[in-house]
Amino acid sequence: MRPPAVPSGTLVAERYRLEDALGGEAMPTAADASSTHEPPARPARHRRPDTARRWRAIDEVLARPVVVHLLPAGSASERLLRGARATASVVDPHVVRVLDVLEPAVAWGQPGASFPEGQAPAVVVVEWVEADGLDAVLASGPLADEAAGRLASGVAEALRAVEAAGLPVPALRPADVLLPAEGGTRVRLDAHWAAADPRAHAGGSPTAAQVCGALLYAALTARWPGPEDVGLERAPAADGAAWAPRQVRAGLSPDLDDVACRALGLPPGRRGAPPLRSADEVVAALHTIHAPGLDVPALPAAGPAHAPDRPSRWVRALRLAPAAVLAAGLALLGWQVVDLARSDPPPAPRRAAPPEPSPTPTPVLLRAAGASGFDPLGDGVEGVGSRAVDGDPDTTWDTATYFRRPDLGGLKPGVGLLVDLGTPARVARVVADLAPGADVEVFLFAEEPPAQEPVDEPVAAVTGAGERLTVEVAGSPPARYVLLWLTRLPPAAEDPTNYRGVVREVTVTGWPVAAGASGPPG
Structure with a gap:
C-alpha cells in the first residue's frame, strides 16, 4: 500500500518541512526479514513525488536537513515503528541515526492535514547523509585495498554497536553502506527495521563476521559472494563456495584476502588461521594489517641492555701504569715550585657555580x-x-x-x-x-x-x-x-x-x- 498523497512543503509535526521527494523504498515486513537472502526492493525511479515514501526535509527547529520516512498505515507500519525505535538505541558514529519516531496522531496533528480515516502515515525521521551507496560506487570498479580495509573496519564497528544494543545482526547489502565524499563509512539500518522489531521472530540472521566478510569481498572485487541479487555481478564459485578474492582480482592485499576468507568461512587463507566469528575478531584482524586509518599496535618494549664483560686484572694494571708515571712527575714538579707558592698571596676563594636547572622534557x-x-x-x-x-x-x-x-x-x-x-x-x-x-x-x-x-x-x-x-x-x-x-x-x-x-x-x-x-x- 502506498502512503496517501502528501505535497511538497507539508510541515510534519510542526517541525519537519518536506522539500524533495527521494522516491519510495519498499520496507521489508517481519516475514520478509526471516529470510537473509531476500534483498530489499530497489527504489522506484519514476514514482510521483506526492506518493513518495522518503523525503528530504528541513528540521526547522535545528535548521538541518533530515530524511523523513512515511510508513503506510497497518500492522506492517506498527512493526516498522517498533523496529525503528529499537535501532534508535544504536549509538555509533558509523551508524545513520534515527532521530524521531512519530505516531500518526503526533505527526499530522497540525491544522490543514487531512487523510482518509485510518490512512494517516506514521513517520520516522533519520539523519541526512550526503553520500553514495557502496553499490553505486562499485559500479565503476572495486575499491583500493586501503579504502576497502577502512570500509570493513567501519562496518564491523557499526555491527558491534548493533549487537551491544541487543539487536539481531542485519543482513547488510552494498546499498546499506554509504561512503560520504569527505571520507568514512556510514551504515543505514532503515531497510532492516522489520527485522529489528523486538516482537519479530528471530532466526536466520547472519553473523557479524559474515556480513563484514561479504562487504569486504564486494569492496575488493566488485562481486558479491552470496546467491542474493544485490545489484553486483555474482562472484564465481566452485563446489558451492565463492572463489577467494585473490582468485577474482589479481594483485590485491593478501592480508585483506585472508580476512575476507576467514570471515566468510571460505577455504583456509594463506596462513591457515581459524575462521572469524564476531565483529570484534574482524576488527582485531584488520588492525593487525597496519592499513592506513587503522590502529597500529605499539612496538614491543626494548629488552635490558647487555653489560660489557669486566676486563682482566692485567689489563686493568696496564691501563693504570701511565697514570702512575704521570702522578710521580707532577709530584716532583710540585717540590720545585713550593717556595714560590709560599711567597704568593692566597687566592680568593672561588664560589661554586649554581647547579644548572634540569631541562624540561620535550613535549x-x-x-x-x-x-x-x-x-x-x-x-x-x-x-x-x-x-x-x-x-x-x-x-x-x-x-x-x-x-x-x-x-x-x-x-x-x-x-x-x-x-x-x-x-x-x-x-x-x-x-x-x-x-x-x-x-x-x-x-x-x-x-x-x-x-x-x-x-x-x-x-x-x-x-x-x-x-x-x-x-x-x-x-x-x-x-x-x-x-x-x-x-x-x-x-x-x-x-x-x-x-x-x-x-x-x-x-x-x-x-x-x-x-x-x-x-x-x-
Whole structure:
C-alpha cells in the first residue's frame, strides 16, 4: 500500500518541512526479514513525488536537513515503528541515526492535514547523509585495498554497536553502506527495521563476521559472494563456495584476502588461521594489517641492555701504569715550585657555580583515544568526531549546516569537538586544521565536561581563525579532555549563504602524567 498523497512543503509535526521527494523504498515486513537472502526492493525511479515514501526535509527547529520516512498505515507500519525505535538505541558514529519516531496522531496533528480515516502515515525521521551507496560506487570498479580495509573496519564497528544494543545482526547489502565524499563509512539500518522489531521472530540472521566478510569481498572485487541479487555481478564459485578474492582480482592485499576468507568461512587463507566469528575478531584482524586509518599496535618494549664483560686484572694494571708515571712527575714538579707558592698571596676563594636547572622534557604527541561531537544545547552529538583524530586530513568532523546566520542559525551559542586523550596529561600545544573563519574557544577538562555550555575560562579564544589554529598552553593543570568550542561558523563551501564548521585534524602535544602526579614534568 502506498502512503496517501502528501505535497511538497507539508510541515510534519510542526517541525519537519518536506522539500524533495527521494522516491519510495519498499520496507521489508517481519516475514520478509526471516529470510537473509531476500534483498530489499530497489527504489522506484519514476514514482510521483506526492506518493513518495522518503523525503528530504528541513528540521526547522535545528535548521538541518533530515530524511523523513512515511510508513503506510497497518500492522506492517506498527512493526516498522517498533523496529525503528529499537535501532534508535544504536549509538555509533558509523551508524545513520534515527532521530524521531512519530505516531500518526503526533505527526499530522497540525491544522490543514487531512487523510482518509485510518490512512494517516506514521513517520520516522533519520539523519541526512550526503553520500553514495557502496553499490553505486562499485559500479565503476572495486575499491583500493586501503579504502576497502577502512570500509570493513567501519562496518564491523557499526555491527558491534548493533549487537551491544541487543539487536539481531542485519543482513547488510552494498546499498546499506554509504561512503560520504569527505571520507568514512556510514551504515543505514532503515531497510532492516522489520527485522529489528523486538516482537519479530528471530532466526536466520547472519553473523557479524559474515556480513563484514561479504562487504569486504564486494569492496575488493566488485562481486558479491552470496546467491542474493544485490545489484553486483555474482562472484564465481566452485563446489558451492565463492572463489577467494585473490582468485577474482589479481594483485590485491593478501592480508585483506585472508580476512575476507576467514570471515566468510571460505577455504583456509594463506596462513591457515581459524575462521572469524564476531565483529570484534574482524576488527582485531584488520588492525593487525597496519592499513592506513587503522590502529597500529605499539612496538614491543626494548629488552635490558647487555653489560660489557669486566676486563682482566692485567689489563686493568696496564691501563693504570701511565697514570702512575704521570702522578710521580707532577709530584716532583710540585717540590720545585713550593717556595714560590709560599711567597704568593692566597687566592680568593672561588664560589661554586649554581647547579644548572634540569631541562624540561620535550613535549610528545599525545595520541587521542577518541573524539566526539559535543552538542549539549542540541541533540547531544553533532558530526563524527573520530574523523578529526584519525590521522587522515581527508576525513573531517563537520557540524550541521546552519541557515542564513553564522552564529549557528541563532539557535544556540556554540557546538564543539571533544577530544579524549585517554589519560590525564599536561597539555603544551593544541593544533587544529579547520575551515577558516570560525570563532573558536579552547577548553581543558580533567573530567568529561557536563552536558552544558562551558562556563570556565578558556585557555585560548580566537576570532576568525585561519586554516591552522595553534594554541600554546603554559602552566595548565593535568587534563584528559580538550574541547574546541565553535561559537561562530564560516560559510559552507558549497553555499556561502549557509554556515558549517569543519575540523580536518586535531593534534595535541604535552607530557603524560603518572598516576597521582600533578606537578610539572622533569
